[in-house]
Amino acid sequence: MTEPVEKSASGRRGTATAERKQQIIAAALKCFTEKGYEKTTVADICRESGCSVGSLYHHFGNKEGVAGELFIHAIELLNADLLRRLQRCRTVASGVRMVVTQYSDWVTAHPDFARLLHSGDVEFTESAHLRLREIYRGHITAVFEWFHPYVVAGLMRVLPPETYVPLISGPIRDYTRQWLSGRVQKEPAQVQGVFAEAAWNAVKVEV
Amino acid sequence: MTEPVEKSASGRRGTATAERKQQIIAAALKCFTEKGYEKTTVADICRESGCSVGSLYHHFGNKEGVAGELFIHAIELLNADLLRRLQRCRTVASGVRMVVTQYSDWVTAHPDFARLLHSGDVEFTESAHLRLREIYRGHITAVFEWFHPYVVAGLMRVLPPETYVPLISGPIRDYTRQWLSGRVQKEPAQVQGVFAEAAWNAVKVEV
DNA sequence: GATTTACTAGAACGATATTCTATATTAGCA
DNA sequence: TGCTAATATAGAATATCGTTCTAGTAAATC
Structure with missing residues (x-):
């Protein structure tokens, strides 16, 4: 190989x-x-x-190599789209909500890519695995940089770093998974409001 | 076959x-x-x-048949454990939190089963698929029955039915997925507090 | 005890990912 | 322009692995 x-x-x-x-x-x-x-x-x-x-x-x-490149391509499209839309946000609340709405918009618009990203049965070559980790790290860093000033300003709760992503994106990702497997009918974009609100609720500072 | x-x-x-x-x-x-x-x-x-x-x-x-029975066995253990612990809760808040803490306790205690349940690449035979759907439906029904009185009493928000599960369990499931893939170190049971609190926050009625 | 049914064993088969060998095409350069 | 090495394509050969087949054994039933 x-x-x-x-x-x-x-x-x-x-x-x-x-x-x-x-x-x-x-x-x-x-x-x-x-x-x-x-x-x-x-x-x-x-x-x-x-x-x-x-x-x-x-x-x-090999076959995994093809799937790996496709997977990475999809991830990069998804990540780039988020960063682009995030840059246009002017408040923390809209930024947090954007993480959710962008994701649901994107998976609804690209169900084939979404299915691939969620499929879980793509094994990666060592190099693809490393590259993917690097991409993930870079993306997370960029997103955290956007939010950082607001945390410093006391507008966002201080939480264990590894919990932000699940708190904000977990519900919409979980819903998307169910949608892709046919267990629920409504497209993610149709229920994003509930999840966007919940995301902001989870990380905003209580008044 | x-x-x-x-x-x-x-x-x-x-x-x-x-x-x-x-x-x-x-x-x-x-x-x-x-x-x-x-x-x-x-x-x-x-x-x-x-x-x-x-x-x-x-x-x-066939091979899927073996995996299918194993998968169903794992699901049933997980579900039964939740219902047992849920029955002992005496308030909505503790019930919602229990859904999160039970899940994180269980996957931490049974990482091999958890890995199987999250693996996604088990294809099922038609009969296993139907049985699984039935099990899921029955479990969801039982859980919803436990919460129903509290919704009626106005202690829990009324939301689109298909959003409760992602809102409550989405974050901890997402975190567990990351833990299983080695992207985060802390066991789910070590961070359950944050997610349990968030779950209750997402579905409680605002004062 | 005879017969049917359930179970076990392992060889044979077929599909499919991967490797091998040969050939063609292009880039780099004298 | 012609020569050489690197790239790219093609398809046959191979190896692995899930599944099926055939035959034999043990248990249950009558």
């Missing part, structure tokens, strides 16, 4: 390579969405993208 | 069969805990339990 190549992409070759990888990624997303990760075969992905197994393994190392 | 046999267990044969099934279940739990569901092979389970493939398939139909 050798790691896939990662080379400087110069000229025509580079863009062609990037396109091919993109085709495979797109085909994989389609297959995973239709049949789930476990049930899509690499033959499926090859058929859908029109590439050979050799080519797929050359670029991604 | 024929369904496994399910016969009346009478005499020596019956107990021997039950023991054998139990051995397989126990071996499976051990393997899943050590290597994860996907990476344990049925050969692993057979080796660990000392049975043959034929025997395993006779009793459980």
Whole structure:
């Protein structure tokens, strides 16, 4: 199980390579969405993208490699969208609520990505795992930096650091999970109000 | 893929069969805990339990069948434990807090079961799926019945029914997930106070 | 005791992820 | 431009693993 190549992409070759990888990624997303990760075969992905197994393994190392890149791509879209929307908030309350509403809007708009992110059965290669940890750390740091001034100003409760994320995002994530598995009907975006309010309630300073 | 046999267990044969099934279940739990569901092979389970493939398939139909029974067993332990502890509560506030503290106590005490319940990559047979839905429905009903009088009495907020579970249990479940994946160190039981308080805060009637 | 049913065993099978070998294409450079 | 090394593609071969099949054993029932 050798790691896939990662080379400087110069000229025509580079863009062609990037396109091919993109085709495979797109085909994989389609297959995973239709049949789930476990049930899509690499033959499926090859058929859908029109590439050979050799080519797929050359670029991604293995099936997990494909899923890993797709997963990371999805995470980065989600994270970037949050930071963008968070920058526009002008009060702590709206910032906390935004964490919830952005998440529910995003998963409602991109259920295929959401399903992938929640699926849990994607095992990662060592390198993807490390990269993911790094991305998570960076994102959390950026979000905490946004909130930090308000904590200092006494507008947000001081809590054990590792509890903020579950307190604010836990309920909407839990609801989303149930929605993806078909246990509840209403889209996350339709019930975000309740969860956004609860999130602010959980971290605001009592009057 | 024929369904496994399910016969009346009478005499020596019956107990021997039950023991054998139990051995397989126990071996499976051990393997899943050590290597994860996907990476344990049925050969692993057979080796660990000392049975043959034929025997395993006779009793459980397939690998999912083993995981399904284990999963259901775990869920039922968890649910029964909650209902037992909930019955001893004498106020709404303590009941809501109990939902959180019981969960965190239980997953801390049974991390192997917790890992299985959170793993997400167990696909179920049709019958296991239906049984699971039934169990979930019954449990939710029982829990809601306990809380109902308090809602009627105006001591708990009236919210969309499908939001109670995420509001109360979402944060601790989310935290547990992070704990199981190694992203946070403290056991759920060590931070349950914050989440129990938040749960009550989310559903209590404002003064 | 005979017969049916439940159980066990392990070989055989089929599907699928992965590796291997060969070939083609492109980039870099003399 | 032609040569060489690095990249990329293709598909056959391999290995692993879930599942099925066939045969044999033990227990229950009559």
